[in-house]
Each structure stands twice: as structure tokens, then as C-alpha cells.
Amino acid sequence: MIPTAAKDKPLNDSPTNADPTAPQRRAQRSTSSLLAYGEPMLWLTGGALTICLVMIIGLLVLIFYQGVSTFWPAPLVQITTIEDRTFMGEVTREEIFAPAETVFTQLAPEVAEQARRTVAANDGTAHRWLVRIGNFELTGDHFNWFSDFMIRDERRPEWAVTVERLSWGRFYGIPAAFLVDGAVVVDTSAQAWQRYKAHHGEIRKRWRQRRHLETHAIGKLNRQEEAARLDMRTALLEHGPDSARYAAARERLETVQRKSEIETAQLREQINALNTENSRYQLRLVTADGQEKNLALEEIVRAFPANRLSVTEKTAIYLSRWWEFFTDDPREANSEGGVFPAIFGTVVMTLVMSLAVVPFGVLAALYLREYAKAGPLISAVRIAINNLAGVPSIVFGVFGLGFFCYFVGGTIDQLFFSAKLPSPTYGTGGILWASLTLALLTLPVVIVATEEALAAVPGSMREGSYACGASKWQTIKRIVLPRAMPGIMTGMILAMARGAGEVAPLMLVGAVKLAPELPVDGIFPFLHPERSFMHLGFHIFDLGFQSQNSEAAKPMVFTTTLLLIVIIASLNLGAVLLRNRLRKKFASGVF
Amino acid sequence: MHSKQILRMVMACLAVVLMATLPAMAQMVDPNLKPYTPVAGVSGSLKSVGSDSMNNEMTLWAEGFLSFYPNVQIEIEGKGSSTAPVAMIAGTAQFGPMSRAMKAKEIDDFEKRYGYKPTALRTSIDMLAVYVNKDNPIKSLSLQQLDAIFSKGRRGGAGKDIRTWGDLGLTGEWANAPISIYGRNAASGTYGFFKENALFGGDFKDEVKEQPGSSSVVQGVARDKFGIGYSGIGYRTADVRVVALSPTATGTPVEASPENAYTGEYPLARFLYVYVNHRPGSQLDPLRREFVRYIFSRQGQEDVVKDGYYPVPALIAEEDLTTVGVQ
Numbered sequence: 001m002i003p004t005a006a007k008d009k010p011l012n013d014s015p016t017n018a019d020p021t022a023p024q025r026r027a028q029r030s031t032s033s034l035l036a037y038g039e040p041m042l043w044l045t046g047g048a049l050t051i052c053l054v055m056i057i058g059l060l061v062l063i064f065y066q067g068v069s070t071f072w073p074a075p076l077v078q079i080t081t082i083e084d085r086t087f088m089g090e091v092t093r094e095e096i097f098a099p100a101e102t103v104f105t106q107l108a109p110e111v112a113e114q115a116r117r118t119v120a121a122n123d124g125t126a127h128r129w130l131v132r133i134g135n136f137e138l139t140g141d142h143f144n145w146f147s148d149f150m151i152r153d154e155r156r157p158e159w160a161v162t163v164e165r166l167s168w169g170r171f172y173g174i175p176a177a178f179l180v181d182g183a184v185v186v187d188t189s190a191q192a193w194q195r196y197k198a199h200h201g202e203i204r205k206r207w208r209q210r211r212h213l214e215t216h217a218i219g220k221l222n223r224q225e226e227a228a229r230l231d232m233r234t235a236l237l238e239h240g241p242d243s244a245r246y247a248a249a250r251e252r253l254e255t256v257q258r259k260s261e262i263e264t265a266q267l268r269e270q271i272n273a274l275n276t277e278n279s280r281y282q283l284r285l286v287t288a289d290g291q292e293k294n295l296a297l298e299e300i301v302r303a304f305p306a307n308r309l310s311v312t313e314k315t316a317i318y319l320s321r322w323w324e325f326f327t328d329d330p331r332e333a334n335s336e337g338g339v340f341p342a343i344f345g346t347v348v349m350t351l352v353m354s355l356a357v358v359p360f361g362v363l364a365a366l367y368l369r370e371y372a373k374a375g376p377l378i379s380a381v382r383i384a385i386n387n388l389a390g391v392p393s394i395v396f397g398v399f400g401l402g403f404f405c406y407f408v409g410g411t412i413d414q415l416f417f418s419a420k421l422p423s424p425t426y427g428t429g430g431i432l433w434a435s436l437t438l439a440l441l442t443l444p445v446v447i448v449a450t451e452e453a454l455a456a457v458p459g460s461m462r463e464g465s466y467a468c469g470a471s472k473w474q475t476i477k478r479i480v481l482p483r484a485m486p487g488i489m490t491g492m493i494l495a496m497a498r499g500a501g502e503v504a505p506l507m508l509v510g511a512v513k514l515a516p517e518l519p520v521d522g523i524f525p526f527l528h529p530e531r532s533f534m535h536l537g538f539h540i541f542d543l544g545f546q547s548q549n550s551e552a553a554k555p556m557v558f559t560t561t562l563l564l565i566v567i568i569a570s571l572n573l574g575a576v577l578l579r580n581r582l583r584k585k586f587a588s589g590v591f
Numbered sequence: 592m593h594s595k596q597i598l599r600m601v602m603a604c605l606a607v608v609l610m611a612t613l614p615a616m617a618q619m620v621d622p623n624l625k626p627y628t629p630v631a632g633v634s635g636s637l638k639s640v641g642s643d644s645m646n647n648e649m650t651l652w653a654e655g656f657l658s659f660y661p662n663v664q665i666e667i668e669g670k671g672s673s674t675a676p677v678a679m680i681a682g683t684a685q686f687g688p689m690s691r692a693m694k695a696k697e698i699d700d701f702e703k704r705y706g707y708k709p710t711a712l713r714t715s716i717d718m719l720a721v722y723v724n725k726d727n728p729i730k731s732l733s734l735q736q737l738d739a740i741f742s743k744g745r746r747g748g749a750g751k752d753i754r755t756w757g758d759l760g761l762t763g764e765w766a767n768a769p770i771s772i773y774g775r776n777a778a779s780g781t782y783g784f785f786k787e788n789a790l791f792g793g794d795f796k797d798e799v800k801e802q803p804g805s806s807s808v809v810q811g812v813a814r815d816k817f818g819i820g821y822s823g824i825g826y827r828t829a830d831v832r833v834v835a836l837s838p839t840a841t842g843t844p845v846e847a848s849p850e851n852a853y854t855g856e857y858p859l860a861r862f863l864y865v866y867v868n869h870r871p872g873s874q875l876d877p878l879r880r881e882f883v884r885y886i887f888s889r890q891g892q893e894d895v896v897k898d899g900y901y902p903v904p905a906l907i908a909e910e911d912l913t914t915v916g917v918q
Contacts, residue, residue: 097726100726100728100763101763102728103728130829130830136897137896141829142828142829143828143829144829145725145829145830167897168897211661214658214661215661215662218661218662219634219661219662221631222632222633222634222660222662223634223662225632225634226634226635257631257632260631260632261631261632264631264632265631268629331654332651332654332897333646333647333650333651333654333898334650421682423635423636423638423682423685424682424683427683428638428683507670512666512667512668513646513650513667513668513669514650514653514654514665514666514667515664515665515666516657517664531664532666545803545804545806545807545810546643546646546647546669546804546805546806547647547806548647548806548825548826548898548899549828550806550809550810550826550828551828551829551830
């Protein structure tokens with residue numbers, strides 16, 4: 001309390017001491033020097049803040065708008081060109097352009113004449129739409145541009161249906177018939193759609209049942225076999241090929257293999273029964289250009305008659321798409337489906353990183369601030385830490401790869417996992433090594449923030465503690481650390497924000513394009529720190545720059561970015577709440 | 592060069608059978624390929640390090656494979672073909688997808704470490720396409736023109752350097768517009784293949800904007816009206832146009848269409864390889880064996896079509912399966 005009061009005093013004094021004639025004098029001076037009056041600086045600082053805010057808010061609004069609108073079901077348009085070809089799909093983008101003469105020379109003469117007239121009537125410019133036409137297995141294209149002078153007819157067919165599938169991307173068509181066991185049961189759009197709705201739910205349920213059997217039941221057998229094989233390898237490596245142990249292990253492996261073969265066969269039978277039941281049902285769709293295609297209901301993730309939906313139905317589809325996005329594994333080389341493994345990987349990695357960086361950073365800062373004697377060595381250490389904060393993150397990635405993955409991981413493999421070699425266990429990128437690399441990267445943030453927090457603890461409090469007979473460590477533990485805790489938490493928040501958004505080093509130490517197996521799961525030993533993982537930041541990079549169907553992946557980039565921002569914000573919010581609780585605890589615990 | 596000759600020989604006869612009429616994409620897969628049948632006792636983890644052009648292809652194979660064996664762990668890294676031999680020699684990857692054949696030096700390094708050569712599997716066929724913006728009126732280019740656009744030395748024999756679209760005969764606003772060149776980074780197999788076949792081994796110009804991924808090249812050209820770039824045919828989008836190429840300055844231009852890939856007429860057709868570490872005469876472990884079988888199964892080759900590349904015929908599939916001891 002005392003130092004604050006002392007600080008306040010001169011501040012309070014200045015206005016009361018002011019000369020009553022001062023405003024007048026200042027006004028006089030302002031005519032000679034605008035700068036001295038302070039007005040330009042006000043505008044400069046205010047302007048800088050405004051520009052910052054506009055940029056930040058603009059970015060957030062763009063991401064939010066694009067990210068939120070991606071999953072809203074779009075209507076389907078059917079376009080007939082003047083060359084008499086018909087397409088159907090969703091309009092995704094539009095633009096105005098000035099068609100060059102060569103555009104017309106490629107057309108048939110009479111058609112070209114008509115097109116020229118349309119463009120000429122429009123001051124030489126034309127409008128064009130990018131339409132997602134889907135049906136990749138029939139057309140070989142996902143998207144197509146249509147210019148207005150090429151369009152003869154445009155309509156929205158009532159029964160046009162958007163189909164999201166497990167593979168081959170989207171399909172657009174009009175339901176023509178519903179087939180059971182290959183025979184047409186009903187043959188009008190409305191009836192076929194009714195049948196589809198009646199059967200789709202149970203078929204998807206059977207499909208999920210099948211997936212469960214495959215992942216859990218068969219997976220368990222496979223793991224048992226793998227464990228037995230590893231035991232055999234270990235026995236071979238440790239005791240040689242002629243030992244009794246090796247023979248016993250080999251026999252065990254054979255028993256396990258025989259047993260699992262029988263059980264797998266039984267499970268396969270169950271799976272086949274489910275498959276046979278599911279494959280009985282098919283929906284026949286007719287594309288805009290008249291081709292027929294039978295889709296197995298099992299292959300359909302979601303289908304809806306886009307032009308017949310009410311707002312409530314659209315909202316339901318919108319929400320179900322979000323739900324899929326949050327909870328499902330990615331499909332189709334990550335361009336469809338969900339991002340659950342990436343969400344999980346990001347959160348686990350950030351938490352492990354915080355667990356690693358905070359204790360180390362705090363201990364280091366404690367030594368620097370409390371124990372070390374000021375001198376050239378300590379100054380050098382401080383400068384080194386500050387410089388560390390400026391090292392490009394990819395350099396940390398290279399270091400992590402060389403030190404953690406190859407050196408530490410390689411040694412661990414030699415010592416404990418020699419049976420699995422040459423396939424590395426820890427000797428390659430993994431979530432543990434990624435977390436530790438990022439911990440190194442964010443260490444300076446934590447050290448600097450902690451040092452500041454420790455420095456802000458008033459000397460009088462320490463002195464009081466010493467006066468009561470407390471030792472140095474007792475003082476730090478009981479007096480300094482609790483008081484500095486909110487500041488330390490701030491450091492952690494900053495470290496988490498930096499770490500969660502970092503991508504470059506992760507590409508080297510464990511983030512991969514596809515890793516549906518999670519680093520934490522229900523399989524012994526539950527934690528798998530050696531596994532590679534998916535990361536939202538890397539997922540964004542992958543969608544934006546590596547995706548084959550880049551046009552379809554573009555909206556997903558925004559959605560994933562939005563998700564990443566929300567996750568980082570909520571992790572930070574959690575830390576802020578924790579800090580506030582600590583503050584309160586501290587406030588009530590003192591005096 | 593060698594691979595191209597094989598392409599020509601095998602494909603020419605098959606093309607007649609397969610491409611009598613232009614079939615829908617899904618029917619491009621050779622009907623003689625066997626559908627994949629799962630076996631018992633496959634588990635463990637796989638890692639693939641290599642080509643960026645094949646990144647999505649590997650992912651699709653992995654997804655398909657996982658639908659049969661959900662407990663297998665597959666990790667895929669794609670930063671360029673040149674990373675594949677390094678990872679395979681270090682033993683960090685079981686599969687090395689590459690969009691070009693391994694160089695002699697890389698094979699030597701591998702042989703030094705293991706005592707035998709790595710095995711190349713020809714998994715699919717790609718056409719290295721030359722992309723321009725969708726509004727670009729250019730009809731076709733010869734390899735010599737490409738060389739003059741992309742390279743410093745013009746080893747292909749072009750008379751003079753090409754710097755503007757006007758040099759290629761375009762008029763109007765294009766006449767004075769400089770060509771904006773997009774390419775891949777040096778770790779990429781696509782870079783190596785293009786350098787070897789379109790630049791006749793010469794060096795790229797310094798102005799080439801080197802992109803980290805195949806998709807980035809296409810997106811760059813899509814945004815840049817005066818851009819030109821090269822990438823696998825699988826990355827084509829509606830925003831870019833594929834230019835027909837003629838092998839000689841006076842030759843007829845060849846469209847980048849499936850038929851021309853199979854007949855080998857398209858000058859920049861190539862195999863996409865997956866390399867495996869296989870001691871000749873030995874058996875692959877069950878996991879790798881099954882993955883290779885999956886790649887050459889009907890499902891695996893359908894995945895190839897999904898990614899925009901072209902499947903290999905059953906003949907090649909059988910031949911390559913035999914080299915790794917799979918019947």
C-alpha cells in the first residue's frame with residue numbers, strides 16, 4: 001500500500017499546483033507550435049489503434065463469415081448451354097470479365113454470333129459463375145465455369161438432390177427409382193425419396209455397427225497377434241534362435257494365430273451379413289445430362305432435395321454438417337468429413353507443451369531473479385533468452401528433429417524397442433517430441449513473464465518474511481510465488497497462444513496429413529506419446545496448399561481456421577479463469 | 592527415358608482395347624485387376640515419406656486400406672520425392688512414393704546401406720500438365736517453346752528467349768504481358784522430371800516462383816492472369832487450362848487426355864512410383880505385402896482415378912507384384 005500512495009502523491013499534486021494562468025499561455029503557444037499542444041500525437045496514436053482494430057476485426061469477420069457460411073446447404077441450379085449441354089450443381093463463386101475474341105472463335109459459327117451479340121449488348125463484359133458440378137466418376141471434373149452468354153436456360157428442378165458420399169465427392173441428380181435386390185420398387189421421384197428416407201437411418205446404423213466390429217473386435221485380435229509376434233522377436237534377439245524361450249514364444253504365436261484366425265472368420269461372417277443386408281438397397285439417380293447411376297444407400301452420408309428444403313430443414317442439415325465436422329474422421333484425402341483427430345491432437349499437444357514449459361520456465365526464472373547474483377554472466381544469459389525468442393520457429397523444428405527424434409528417440413528405440421526395429425517407435429516424429437519442441441520454443445515467453453512477475457513482488461514483503469525468520473526457499477514458496485502466480489499464468493497463456501498456432505516446426509517433428517489413431521485412447525497403455533498426430537494448423541496448410549480438389553477445399557480452410565481460433569481462444573479463456581481464481585484466492589489469503 | 596519406352600510399348604496395345612470409346616472415369620480401371628480381399632493378422636504401423644504430388648494418392652490408399660484394417664496406423668508425409676530415398680535409407684519410412692525414378696546416386700546410397708537395390712513399383716500414370724490461366728487464349732506449346740520459357744540455356748534448341756506472351760504469338764493485351772512463371776521446389780520429383788524432359792536437362796530461370804506444393808502451383812496460375820506453371824494432371828481445377836504440347840517444334844500438339852497418356856504420345860507422361868525396401872527373393876512382412884496388394888487391386892486403382900491420375904493395366908500390376916514376391 002505504502003509505495004502506491006507515495007507514487008500517487010506527485011501525480012495528484014501537479015494539477016493543484018498548476019498556475020491559474022496556464023491555459024491561456026498554452027493557448028497562445030499552440031498558435032506557434034501545433035506539436036507542443038499535443039493534438040497531432042493524439043491523432044497519431046488514436047489512428048494507429050484504429051488501424052490495428054480495423055485489421056484485426058476485418059480478419060476475424062472474414063474468417064467468421066466464410067467459416068460460418070460454408071455448411072449452409074446451397075440450392076441446385078440446372079444450366080443448359082447454347083451448345084445444348086446440361087449441367088447441374090451449386091453456384092460457388094461469380095465474377096465479371098471481358099471475354100477475349102478467342103473465346104468466340106472456339107465456338108460453332110452460329111452460336112458464336114449469338115454469344116457476340118449478348119456480350120456486345122453488355123458493353124463487352126460478361127458475367128460468369130463457378131458451379132460445383134460433382135459426379136466426378138462420370139464427368140472427370142468437380143467444378144466448371146459458365147459464362148452468361150453461354151447459358152440458354154437456367155432453372156431449379158424441384159427434385160434435384162445433393163448427395164454427400166463416402167467416396168468420389170458429391171453427386172447431383174434427380175431420384176428416379178428405388179431398388180431393392182436390384183429390382184425397381186418405386187419409380188417416381190417423390191416415392192423413391194420417401195423410401196430413401198425410410199431406409200437410410202437403419203442402413204447407416206448397420207454401417208456403424210460394421211465399423212465397430214472391424215475396429216474393436218478384429219482390432220483386438222490383430223493386436224494380440226502383433227504382441228505375440230513382438231514377444232517372439234524379442235526372444236529371438238535376446239536368447240538366439242536355438243533357445244527354449246524362442247521356441248516357446250513361437251509356439252505361443254502359432255496358438256494365438258490359430259485362435260485369431262477362427263475368431264476373425266466368425267467376425268467376418270457377421271460383417272458380411274451386415275454388408276449383404278446393406279447392399280440390397282440402392283437409389284437410382286438421373287444426372288442433368290440424362291445418365292443413370294445407382295448409388296448404394298450405404299455409400300451415402302447425407303442427401304437432401306436442396307430446392308425443396310424449408311428453413312428448419314436447412315438448419316438441421318447445417319447443424320448436422322457441423323456435428324460431422326467436429327466428431328468425424330476426415331475422408332477423401334482430408335477434403336471431406338470431419339477434423340476430430342486434428343482437434344484432439346491440437347488440444348493434447350498444447351496441454352502437454354504447457355505442462356512441460358511452465359515448470360521449467362518458472363524454475364529457471366526463479367534462479368535468475370532470486371538466487372543468481374547480478375553480473376556479466378547473468379546478463380549474458382538474459383540476452384540469450386531474449387534472443388531465443390527471436391529464433392525462427394523452423395529452426396526449433398530442425399533442432400527437435402535432430403535432438404529429440406533422432407538422438408533421444410533413437411536411443412530409446414535401441415534400448416527398449418529393439419524388437420520393432422528397423423521400424424522406429426520413438427525415433428521418429430511424435431506428439432511427445434512435438435510438445436517438447438514447442439515447449440523449447442515458448443520457454444523464453446514463460447521465463448520473461450515469470451521474471452517480470454517476480455520482480456513486481458514488493459521487497460517489503462520479502463523483508464517481512466525474512467524478519468519472521470523464514471528461510472529463502474520458505475519465503476519464495478509462501479510469499480513470492482503465490483503473489484507472482486497471476487503473472488506466471490499470464491506467461492503460460494501467452495505461451496499457449498503462441499504454441500497452439502505454430503505450424504512450421506510441427507511439420508518436422510510429428511504433425512502428419514493423416515493419423516486417425518489418437519494419441520490417447522482406450523487401448524493399453526492408453527497414452528501413446530510416440531504416435532504422430534494431426535494438427536489443425538497443419539490441416540489448414542494441407543487443405544489450402546496440398547489438396548487435389550483445391551476449389552472444394554477452400555471453404556474448409558476458413559471453417560478450420562475459425563475452429564482453430566475458437567479452440568485457442570477457449571484454451572486461453574480457461575487459463576484466464578484459472579488466473580482470476582488464483583487472484584481471488586490470493587486476495588483473500590493475505591491480510 | 593527408359594520408363595517412357597516401356598510406357599509406349601505396353602500402352603499402345605492396351606489403349607486400343609481400353610479406349611475404344613471415351614469411357615467414364617470410373618471405368619478406366621482395368622477390369623482384369625483383382626478386387627482386394629482382406630487377410631487375417633495384419634497390424635502394426637506404416638510410414639510413407641516422399642512425393643508431394645502423390646500425397647493425396649497415398650492418403651486415399653491409406654484410407655482405403657484402413658477400411659479393411661482399421662487398426663493399422665498409417666502416417667503419410669509428403670514434402671517432395673527427394674525426401675523418400677533419405678527416409679528409406681534411414682529406415683524411418685517403409686514406403687517411398689516418388690514422382691520420378693530414383694537417381695543412380697540415390698540407388699547407390701541405398702545399396703551401400705542395405706546391400707541390395709530398392710524396388711520400384713509403378714503404381715499409376717501421370718501426365719505432367721502445363722497450366723495457364725483459364726482466360727489465356729494460347730492453343731498449344733512445343734517442348735522447345737516450353738524450354739525457352741522456363742530455362743536459361745535453351746538446350747532444346749529454341750532460337751531465342753521467350754519472355755512475353757507476345758513472343759508466343761498472342762495479341763492484344765497479351766502481346767506485351769510478361770510471362771509469370773510458376774514451378775516447384777528442388778526437392779520435388781516433378782521439378783526433376785520437368786527439368787529432365789522439358790528443359791532437356793538445362794537450368795531453370797531465376798524468375799521461376801518456386802512453390803512448396805503441386806496445388807500451390809495451380810492456385811498461383813489460377814490467380815495470375817499471365818501465369819504459366821507445371822504440375823501433375825491430378826491437380827487440375829476449373830480455374831486453369833491445360834495446354835496441349837507437341838514434342839517437336841513442328842509436330843502436332845497432343846492434348847493431355849487419358850488416351851494420349853496410355854499411347855505414350857503425350858510427351859510428359861510418367862509413372863508414379865512407390866519404392867519399397869525389399870531384399871530380392873525374400874518375403875515382405877504381412878503389413879507391407881497387403882498394402883502393396885491393395886495398391887494394385889481394383890480398389891487401389893480406383894483411388895488413383897479419384898485423385899485424377901490414371902490407373903496401371905493389370906499387366907504392369909502383375910509384373911510389379913511378382914518383383915516383390917506377391918502372387
